[in-house]
Amino acid sequence: xxxxxxxxxxxxxxxxxxxxxxxxxxxxxxxxxxxxxxxxxxxxxxxxxxxxxxxxxxxxxxxxxxxxxxxxxxxxxxxxxxxxxxxxxxxxxxxxxxxxxxxxxxxxxxxxxxxxxxxxxxx
Amino acid sequence: xxxxxxxxxxxxxxxxxxxxxxxxxxxxxxxxxxxxxxxxxxxxxxxxxxxxxxxxxxxxxxxxxxxxxxxxxxxxxxxxxxxxxxxxxxxxxxxxxxxxxxxxxxxxxxxxxxxxxxxxxxxxxxxxxxxxxxxxxxxxxxxxxxxxxxxxxxxxxxxxxxxxxxxxxxxxxxxxxxxxxxxxxxxxxxxxxxxxxxxxxxxxxxxxxxxxxxxxxxxxxxxxxxxxxxxxxxxxxxxxxxxxxxxxxxxxxxxxxxxxxxxxxxxxxxxxxxxxxxxxxx
Numbered sequence: 141x142x143x144x145x146x147x148x149x150x151x152x153x154x155x156x157x158x159x160x161x162x163x164x165x166x167x168x169x170x171x172x173x174x175x176x177x178x179x180x181x182x183x184x185x186x187x188x189x190x191x192x193x194x195x196x197x198x199x200x201x202x203x204x205x206x207x208x209x210x211x212x213x214x215x216x217x218x219x220x221x222x223x224x225x226x227x228x229x230x231x232x233x234x235x236x237x238x239x240x241x242x243x244x245x246x247x248x249x250x251x252x253x254x255x256x257x258x259x260x261x262x263x
Numbered sequence: 264x265x266x267x268x269x270x271x272x273x274x275x276x277x278x279x280x281x282x283x284x285x286x287x288x289x290x291x292x293x294x295x296x297x298x299x300x301x302x303x304x305x306x307x308x309x310x311x312x313x314x315x316x317x318x319x320x321x322x323x324x325x326x327x328x329x330x331x332x333x334x335x336x337x338x339x340x341x342x343x344x345x346x347x348x349x350x351x352x353x354x355x356x357x358x359x360x361x362x363x364x365x366x367x368x369x370x371x372x373x374x375x376x377x378x379x380x381x382x383x384x385x386x387x388x389x390x391x392x393x394x395x396x397x398x399x400x401x402x403x404x405x406x407x408x409x410x411x412x413x414x415x416x417x418x419x420x421x422x423x424x425x426x427x428x429x430x431x432x433x434x435x436x437x438x439x440x441x442x443x444x445x446x447x448x449x450x451x452x453x454x455x456x457x458x459x460x461x462x463x464x465x466x467x468x469x470x471x472x473x474x475x476x477x478x479x480x481x482x483x484x485x486x487x488x489x490x491x492x493x494x495x496x497x498x499x500x501x502x503x504x505x506x507x508x509x510x511x512x513x514x515x516x517x518x519x520x521x522x523x524x525x526x527x528x529x530x531x532x533x534x535x536x537x538x539x540x541x542x543x544x545x
Contacts, residue, residue, distance in 0.1 A: 193472045202473040231456075238466060239381050240455040246510075247454050 171182065179259025182252045189248060189256060194239065198263055206238055213260045224257045283433035288442040288449070291532055293431040296445070300464075300532050304478050308468065316481030317536045319544065323468050324475055331543065340416055340489040340541045343496050347417025350410060354400045361414070372422030372538040375529050376429065378437035385440050385523040389415060389498060407504075407518035412487040414494035419486065419540030427484060427538060429531040444528030447521060448479070452513030462506075474545075483530040485542035496541065499526060 148153060183189040184200055191197060194206040217223035228243030242248040248256070271358045304316065308323060315322040321331045351369055353359045355494070365371050377387035389411055393403035404411040448459045460479065462471065467478035487500045500522045504514030515521050 190472075204470040204472045204474075206469045206471060223366065238461045240457070245454050245456055 156212075175255045175258040178252070178260055179257070182248065183259060184254050188206075188252065191241065192241035210260060210263050215263045217260075220257065220261075223260060224253060227256055228255050269519065288446040291348070293438075293441055296422070297532065297534055300480055303464070304467070304480050308478070313480075314536050316478055317484035317533070317539050319481065319485065319533075319542075320475040322481070323478075325337050329473060334478070334543050338541075339543055340487075340496055341489075343413045343416045343489070344420050344541065345417075346410075347413035347415070347420075350414045351417055355396075355401050357399055359399050361395055364391070364398070368421075369418045370421040370425065371418050372540070373425035373428065376523065376530055378430075378432055378434065378527070380434055380436070383436045385518070385527045387518065387523055387526055388418065389500070390518050406498060407501040408493070408495055408497050412498055415487050415498065416496055416541040419509040419538060421541070422538050425538045427530060427533045429527065429534060431527075431530035431531060440524045441528055441531065443521070444524035444526070447525045448528060453507065453510030455510040461505065476533050479529070480532050481536050483526065483533045484536050484538055485540045486487070488544050489541060490544045492545065 165198065180198070181188075182192045183197070186193075188193075191210070192200040192203045194204045196203040196205070196209040213223065217226075226239075227248075229241040230237045230239035231241055231244075240247060244252050305311070305313070318328070318331075321328040344350055348369075351361050361369075371388060371391075375391065376385050378384075379386045389406055392411060392414060393406075396403050404414075419523070431437050451458045451461070462476050463479040463482065466476050469476055483499065486494045486502075488499075488502065489496050498517065500517035503522050503525060504517065507514040
């Protein structure tokens, strides 16, 4: 699932903004695919995101049902920063949430969160 | 890595329901709490008799319940009850035995946990077992599993049907122990930053991956538990440790003051439900 060059560039520059890292792959489309693949791996990994513990998403087996299904993400989260913030610290949006603060408590690295957001946008 | 373990909110954030929201542990009495928790779960799971909550998640799912009932027909913990009976009957080197400490009656479940006003501490059945050994010059047993779980299984089996009735006496120390246990239950911890209540109140009846989460009331009734995952019996405090580790928090020592107070609170929350240990679980 390739994104258009324009979207990919926006995503990358936003990611750079958040991480403070400069990412300038020569072929934007290829880097994007790699990031989406990594995002999915990190999201499914029980020792990393373990998002399936609570969310139905994509083709993940036996998902939990504590959180809402993660579908139509681009339509529901047109603002990438909002989506990233939800993963980085869900408590900002809802102090009583049961969703772990993956960024704030360093359960995931900044790069892993960026990759997850890339992946979420394909759902 | 301090950051990972901490995130303890100083005052407990009660989030399980509107009635419990934004209250400090000390704001309500144990009797009021009991009513609130019961009402909460009975509204959430209408039609489930209060005693059914003693069966954990199996109270909530008919299919899982059928599988579990089939297992309970030939319970995997049966040999351990027999082993526990032998431990109960075996005289100590000084000629006395557990019967001496427990007024000749293994059916002791309903007497624990209790607030010991003289020693100013919560005494659990496992603690009393080891204190019996030590006061008779015998070596104490490990608290998580093995012999102590066998003996506790025998004692629980003999006590089946006794109603849980933990009293929090009008005593500042007892109330503090109860409130400390309660705060522990509602405090976020670990890198994943969950409280016990996030899983066992708000998410009770929901699935975390394929595990159906049991409701908080009734959680203290069926111990010790034979878990297929453990392949053996374990005590309630072993389970506390496992649940701490699930959120990447440090587990505490079994029979630590924190876990004894947690057991005090959790068992009080199960008041009115029958002791039904030992039990089998996934």
